Amino acid sequence: MSPTALALDPAAQDLLFREAHTAHSFSDEPVTDEQVHAVYDLVKYAPTAYNQSPLRVTLLRTPEARGRLLPLLSEGNRAKTAEAPLTAILSVDLEFHQRLPELLPARPQLKDTVYADPDLRRAHGSFNATLQAGYFLLGVRAAGLAAGPMSGFDAEGVDKEFFGDGRQHALLVVNIGHPHADSYRPRNPRLPAEEAVTSL
Template identity: 70%
Template sequence: MALALDDAAQNLLFREAHTAQTFADTPVSDEQIHAVYDLIKLAPTAFNLSPLRLTLVRTPEARERLVQHMSEGNKQKTRTAPLTAILSTDLDFHERLPELFPAVPGLKDSLFAELETREQHGRFNAALQAGYFLLGVRAAGLAAGPMTGLDAGSVDKEFFGDGKQRTLLVVNIGLPGEDAFRPRAPRLAAAEAVTTV
């Protein structure tokens, strides 16, 4: 009774969802990813910042360019997933602020004029959006395999040569394959993680 979502939705998004290690051969369409994005773009961010960018890696050539920068344990699953997405932070996100957050004129040139500030705010807010993206993938009935085991700087150079995007993580996406899930590891109980003051 404490949650608005019914048990089926809770199971889909949380209880029965796991990080996938293998995927079925079933393709993931652009329409599915666009539907996921149209849902998760509503995630809360500071000043309505929208710095998250998705680069869909579909061609075998692009896949191999990415695989070479993944850690050894992530290479094969990245090579064989139906779809892999590079989630990155757009460092020029502030250019859209007059349109996305018109309530504070001049915000683009005051708070976000410095690259270091943009990178800090962009990375934090893109990470918020990335968490929602993983939930969106689950809401579409797909499994996600998020990975940070990669050389992010090399991925940036390989895919974002202009230096205007910074890789956050790489996510394999698809229907789960055979033996896709490891046993769930323990989590902290609410009594261990929640403090009331």
């Protein structure tokens, strides 16, 4: 499919998708709060069910905070996390429904009806926060940064260490920074549209 079949400028397509890779190492150039806030302020407009917006982003900047996380990561993720300029824990706010009257004023009753059920709230919140995590990774790329998302960690341990009140549940750990020449591994194949897309 030609890049011209898309409304997005081809250079932006490359920045977000074709030329972007998961980063495994970074330069020592810092990532600022302003950059991260700009990323969030862009991706917050992407859809979630009932506009529930359950993603929360916890930035680990200090060596002390990073040191609390490292033992909870799989061994292969520790060194690159210790050296990354910024690490974020992406989590779901399991009490997201408390903000629904503000975020969805047309249906404020959802807070006390549908989402009064904590199991349903956890399932729906986790799904929608995971969607937002994907949007966040694209936002990092849009900022000219690289992301190294990792699922290899002790989620219960992270919850206990960083979210002791039980309100948040960790979904993804992401290293963020400016890539350098050896940040990336060779790209693996992807399925073609002819195999992944079906018309009925």
